[in-house]
Amino acid sequence: MRVPLTWLREYVDFDLSVEELVRVITLHSQEIDGVYRLGVPEGEVVVGELLTFDRHPNADKLYVSRVDVGGSEVQIVTGADNPHAGARVPVILPGSRLADGTKLKKAKLRGVESYGMMMSERELGLSNEHDGIMLLDEGYGVGRPLEEYFPVSEVVLDIDVTPNRPDLWGMIGVARELAAILGTEFRTPEVSFGTGGAPTGDYTLRVEAADLCPRYDLRRVSGVDARRKAPVEVRRWLFAAGMRPINAVVDATNFTMLETGQPIHAFDAEEIVGGIVVRRAREGERITLIDDSVRDLDPSMLLIADEERGRAIAGVMGGEEGEVSEKTTDVLVEVATFDGRNVLETSSKLGLRTDASGRFERGLDPEMVDFALDRVSMLLERDAGGSVAADTLSEYPEPVGRRELKLRVARAGAILGVAVDAERAARDLAALGCEVESGGEVLTVRPPTFRRDLSREIDLVEEVGRLVGLDRVPETLPQTSLPGGLTDAQRRRRRLRHVLADLGLSEAMLYPFGPARWNGSFGGSGSGLALANPLSGDLQYLRTSLLPGLLDAVARNRAFGAPGGGIFEVGNVYRRSGREATPGTSRAFRLRGERAGDEPEEALTGVVELSKVAVVLDGDVRPAGWNADALRAGFFEAKGIVERLVPGADFERADPSELPFLHPGRSAVVKVGGESVGWVGELHPAVAESFDLRVESRKVAALELDLAACIVDPAPEFTVFPNVPSVARDLALVVDSDVPAGELLAEARRAGGGLLVGSRVFDVYEGEQLPQGKKSVALSFVFQSDETLTDASVDGEMERISAALSQKFGARVRG
Structure with a gap:
């Protein structure tokens, strides 16, 4: 979530440096992935008026202009061709520093001196527009600092929001969180608009897949002008938050999504046949999306359709037909809640990830729909000139309610390892949106519907701990009576x-x-x-x-x-x-x-x-x-x-x-x-x-x-080295081919008695010199005793071994 700080200050007041703010949020809530700066963080940007605008004498693609910057004139060389004499433009003067670290100096371009630079919207951090100089209207006073009209610099925090906190995917949620951490108040925008537009009731709404769509609200706004641009502050905040400004209608929906965390979609009402139908896609159904891709759907996917065809993939992306264009004058605004798991599965199947799907799949609060719909209606009236309908079509059969939990203050202290004050815990939880009833050392807590992650007592303990500050928990080694070391x-x-x-x-x-x-x-x-x-x-x-x-x-x-x-x-x-x-x-x-x-x-x-x-x-x-x-x-x-x-x-x-x-x-x-x-x-x-x-x-x-x-450490045994020579004998036996040589060797060891100190198989042969189904196994033996062995004693051992093998396996000595 990219959070422009000037936008954040619209909802909560704080007097912290960027470094202090990063530390506070990191210690008490979420990690910060990055800090970005846009516009002109150091220096002066003023409103200038072009007195002359002529071609460069030594370059075909450069222009030389004389600019009044309020009481003085400066000469500026530019490569943009859209300014004209009499135009008012933003001018950055030498000594100022851009967001990328560039420090502006006096320059000489192809032999002509240039003092300062006229700015594009991208250089001011307003949008991606960089094809020409930003042209200001006559409401901007010549020589006045541009900062008087809108901020010319922006600091953006990139917050790595954990999946269990979808409420932090909106500016209001971030402001609420920061206010709770700082112990201050936060505010939400006041919403008001007229209701003289064409009725929403001219259309119908039917939800056929209520299990995948817990809530769906639809409101009509007529008379909009989709060719208008949104106000500068809306466009610059959208751009700073990572979205591309498009037009007043689309920007109103995106602005409200970033503000509330609730995705919003607008349909061209004139393209909708009969009304909106929320249903599962049919087998083999296809839809062309706004990115011009054609997607094959299946019945596991939720589709927003009219009476004739699909218009959008619910929670993922809108379709090409029925999308807002420059000709749109009448819109149907959708604010809905979709099943998060279904949106995730649909997005994964299609290989399509969007800002909307990323929010829906985490599980949104159906109770946010009312405010989001009113907020976007206000913006469409204010910025796009629309007229809002007095009626709203809504399907919300099972409203969600607050769950009730108990928090034992003593238990929280035992878990956190630091004393917890009941009043402080109640105040902190209330700041997060919870309803809290104090009962001495046990608090009754009803978390808000946008905090579905608070479902157990331990979740409340974590909230209390992080607001107090886990960095304040003393470091103590665990007490144990067990000795150290490895297990067996x-x-x-x-x-x-x-x-x-x-x-x-x-x-x-x-x-x-x-x-x-x-x-x-x-x-x-x-x-x-x-x-x-x-x-x-x-x-x-x-x-x-x-x-x-x-x-x-x-x-x-x-x-x-x-x-x-x-x-x-x-x-x-x-x-x-x-x-x-x-x-x-x-x-x-x-x-x-x-x-x-x-x-x-x-x-x-x-x-x-x-x-x-x-x-x-x-x-x-x-x-x-x-x-x-x-x-x-x-x-x-x-x-x-x-x-x-x-x-x-x-x-x-x-x-x-x-x-x-x-x-x-x-x-x-x-x-x-x-x-x-x-x-x-x-x-x-x-x-x-x-x-x-x-x-x-x-x-x-x-x-x-x-x-x-595996026994890799048998108990060591010491054997006395003999001081007499050993005697080696070999024995070649003919046995059936299916007799394992290992069993022959094992039986020979059992029969060998105490004189046999070594034995092994050194040859196995099957071939023409042996009958069919027979093989030859050659065994080698080593005999040894405390005294020097005689041939007679060794021969006796060999005979006993041969007899044992003959009796058990039918082996005969090979001649």
Whole structure:
């Protein structure tokens, strides 16, 4: 909201510098986005009369004039060609400073001296007009300071109004707010006009969509002259507030909107057939708007129409047909209240944002309609020469009323941390427009209808606090008997991050939201939960896996030329709980943390939140060094990280239908105690291609684990180093192809006894030298004891292992 200070002083008196005013508003109400200056903030602007106006002797596009500035004559060179001898113009004299910081000096233009400058409307901060010099009428006295007729400088505050305060989208609302802060009075303009115009009753009004239009008022003003210009003060305030002055009729509607915050629309009455109909648009209906765009409508949109066609999109923009033009002499003035949510949805669907839609979507006060309609009627009579009808057509079936709230003064003091005086609280709330009845330490408060945000006691506490001044609340540290430090869960997460960083990986911190394309790439694991109100079109879903976000990050890294690397994230994923939450109990839990019984959180929200850790390895994770080979992404490299994070983990071949985003032959499910705790594997080529990661010589491997399964700090154990040599033996077995090598190894360890100190799988072979359906698994064992082992004792261990494997898996030693 752009607030010209000279306009603001029409409603409230204050004796503050611009800097002090900015500080007061910021501390007690809203943030200030900027301070702008227009016109001539320093210097002198006088009324001059042109005595002569001739062409420049040395330039075809310049003119030389002699100007009487009151008792003296000056010579001024200009490039504008609209002045003439005898015209009165605004003249700025040397030594003055313009709003852009330019200081005017004596100049010589193409050999001719110029003393001062004649001003255009834009240079004076009146409008965007800059094609010629502003011409003044004979009512302006020659040599008189222009400041006597209207201000020649303006300071504008750009207030960042929060969405819950639509009352501050009007000058009257800002004045009321400032008066309450300063403890002074504010005033509203007195409204009066005649009622001798043609009757509004010659037309009809029908509201067919009352749910989207709580109030609609219509009044006729006849005999207007749309060719007139609005008075200078109206045009300069409109321009300073960010709107373009057009003509007396349109400017009256825009001026009233900026003053009251209530958008107003004027129809050319001669173009309206029968009357005004407020209805939903029909399927396939189209309308041409005043910006010449053609819009396709649907039944969710509210349309202002007559008996034949649509005339405006309610709360958004007027149509081309029926709009005010220079030929307009009779107008129907609409002042209405529309459903804010519907205006927002319509504006979003059409991709059309206007000053009116921005106000309507925040929820306007239907009780402001009366004053706004009277105010614009007065301006149309005064500035456009119109005659106002004595009658008004109105549809307002359910008038809004004030709600009643209780404010416990002691409670307010406890919340704010500073003593609150009951009389001061009552006075401050009354200054904001509330009706207050004092009952000792409990105030009965009825907020005004334009403050729909005041719906609870805590809202009143906030109002009292900000008017007192939150900067006056003493700073005290919270008292607690709890010791400082991290929780066990926080320590686990921190150690996990440190371990992964020590492995050479970089941590990523990503949004928990993602685009719809994740769904197709990841099937069940990547399909997110749709958000009702997403931040943007690319963040429509809550993630159910950390992997998609990490792959997007890897793709961005590649786009910047990264040869590879490893990244990880520790975060949360979201799954449906499988239980539908009751709307009432779910809302109470989200807003106030209330539970009707012992229901778990997922039963109240419908969503389960799970903690995960994920890693993605891409290409050359670590380049080759002088004493180490390069580490390249692959299944076994990722599997090694899993073994570091989850000691004792078992790996089982993954079902491609459950993990379709992984390579079917290079992936595994991670299990602990028979329960799945995650997965590991190389990325499926099709998924890699969908993320622009498909390079034949460059693999992408990934893993995702339950955070609870990660044990990165097992208790350290000291083992005495043996002082005798160990004995190594290999064993090649032929087993059925479906026997997992890991189960063979686990059974061998169980059968090996206390002498077996090391074991691993070093080869798996399937080929022509073996029967169909068979494979060869080669195991390597290391035996050791406190004493030197003999061949006989080691042979006995090997026989026991072979027998155990033969009995359980039908394995035979390969000859």
